[in-house]
Amino acid sequence: MSKRITEMCPALNDAMPTEYRELVENGPWLGDKTVKDLGTFKELLEEHPLCAGCNLALSLKIILSSLPNPADTIIVGSTGCSSLGFMQVGIHNIHSLFGNQNAVATGVKRVLSMRFPDKKKDVVVMAGDGATADIGLDMTIHSWFRGEKITTIMFDNELYANTGGQESGMTPAGRVAYMAPLGKKFPKINLFEIAKTSGCHYAVLLTTANTVRLGACVKKAILLARDVGPTYVQIHTPCPTNLKIPPEESIKVAKDSEKERYAFNEYVSEAAKSFLENTGNKK
Amino acid sequence: MYFKAKVDKEKCNGCKICILSCPEPNAIKFDPSSKKIEIYESRCKACKICVVICPKQAIELEEK
Numbered sequence: 001m002s003k004r005i006t007e008m009c010p011a012l013n014d015a016m017p018t019e020y021r022e023l024v025e026n027g028p029w030l031g032d033k034t035v036k037d038l039g040t041f042k043e044l045l046e047e048h049p050l051c052a053g054c055n056l057a058l059s060l061k062i063i064l065s066s067l068p069n070p071a072d073t074i075i076v077g078s079t080g081c082s083s084l085g086f087m088q089v090g091i092h093n094i095h096s097l098f099g100n101q102n103a104v105a106t107g108v109k110r111v112l113s114m115r116f117p118d119k120k121k122d123v124v125v126m127a128g129d130g131a132t133a134d135i136g137l138d139m140t141i142h143s144w145f146r147g148e149k150i151t152t153i154m155f156d157n158e159l160y161a162n163t164g165g166q167e168s169g170m171t172p173a174g175r176v177a178y179m180a181p182l183g184k185k186f187p188k189i190n191l192f193e194i195a196k197t198s199g200c201h202y203a204v205l206l207t208t209a210n211t212v213r214l215g216a217c218v219k220k221a222i223l224l225a226r227d228v229g230p231t232y233v234q235i236h237t238p239c240p241t242n243l244k245i246p247p248e249e250s251i252k253v254a255k256d257s258e259k260e261r262y263a264f265n266e267y268v269s270e271a272a273k274s275f276l277e278n279t280g281n282k283k
Numbered sequence: 284m285y286f287k288a289k290v291d292k293e294k295c296n297g298c299k300i301c302i303l304s305c306p307e308p309n310a311i312k313f314d315p316s317s318k319k320i321e322i323y324e325s326r327c328k329a330c331k332i333c334v335v336i337c338p339k340q341a342i343e344l345e346e347k
């Protein structure tokens with residue numbers, strides 16, 4: 001956990017843009033920042049092309065400001081709207097083929113443990129609901145079965161946003177979308193319950209309506225993945241573009257979902273509980 | 284027509300809820316000395332999330 005990795009090469013000092021300089025000098029490199037410090041440091045995310053009011057963009061920003069060790073974190077992303085954001089992320093990130101993210105993350109994590117046995121390197125998967133629960137479902141669950149020490153974060157906008165609004169397994173029953181005019185015929189997949197019974201030591205279900213809690217849970221999930229085992233964070237990130245709602249109503253949609261399918265739910269395994277107790281990190 | 288968010292510093296009490304809810308990075312900054320927020324126009328997409336979430340009604344959209 002040092003700032004050395006981000007130090008500017010003196011020869012390039014004059015040539016680097018202001019944004020880069022700000023990131024080097026005032027980025028959240030020491031991992032001591034929380035969501036509550038937002039607005040006082042340079043974020044790891046730059047101007048991105050995601051839609052106005054996109055809650056996926058909001059959660060990406062919150063996650064990036066909650067990393068316990070940003071300089072030694074490797075993000076594995078996947079195809080979908082989020083992949084348009086990763087190009088503007090100031091730390092290592094890998095784009096994997098749609099659905100392959102947990103397999104790629106497994107390889108990255110294992111090689112890093114061999115190459116840097118004395119260092120803590122956090123591997124964090126961030127992908128859409130389609131990537132995580134549809135095409136990548138086998139890769140997701142098998143990484144949990146195998147006990148890979150990675151964090152899986154799902155941006156659940158409850159459909160395929162990037163390709164124009166097809167239903168996904170995570171779409172609630174009955175929901176009509178631009179390219180699903182008849183409405184979803186089967187219920188939303190309960191990946192949270194599956195995570196609990198498939199080897200995850202920590203699983204949490206939450207929304208963008210409480211970003212302070214979101215940040216704290218992400219931090220916890222990454223710390224537990226580092227030392228205990230797989231962890232899973234599922235975030236409801238309403239997509240105003242596909243819901244055909246004004247962007248400013250998106251947070252309310254997230255908040256309302258907390259009364260039903262997105263009631264806050266946190267699972268902590270016995271091993272994770274004792275780890276948190278021993279490290280004095282209960283919150 | 285383009286819009287941007289503008290803060291009325293008289294009304295802002297520095298609670299930072301807008302910063303915690305804005306999907307755009309580095310668009311709203313907090314000034315620790317005045318304990319007020321500042322909005323960076325060029326980074327704002329005028330989504331209005333901060334406008335509806337501010338408990339003091341201190342933010343409005345205005346034409347760029």
Ligand SMILES: Cc1ncc(C[n+]2csc(CCOP(=O)(O)OP(=O)(O)O)c2C)c(N)n1
Pocket residue numbers: 056079080081082097098127128129130131132155157159160161162163168
């Ligand atoms: C192997 C493969 N199959 C299909 C696609 C087409 N595709 C691109 S994005 C996408 C949907 C993404 O949905 P989701 O993971 O929920 O992300 P979102 O865009 O909703 O954030 C699909 C089907 C692709 N790029 N690659």
Ligand code: SF4
Pocket residue numbers: 049050051052053054055056057081157161162238239240241242
């Ligand atoms: S389509 Fe939806 S999920 Fe994709 S960038 Fe726009 S608001 Fe975000």
Ligand code: SF4
Pocket residue numbers: 053287288304305306307310311322326327328329330331332333334
């Ligand atoms: S209008 Fe949207 S993008 Fe602009 S400052 Fe407010 S929350 Fe951020």
Ligand SMILES: [Mg+2]
Pocket residue numbers: 080128129130155156157158159160161168
């Ligand atoms: Mg999706």
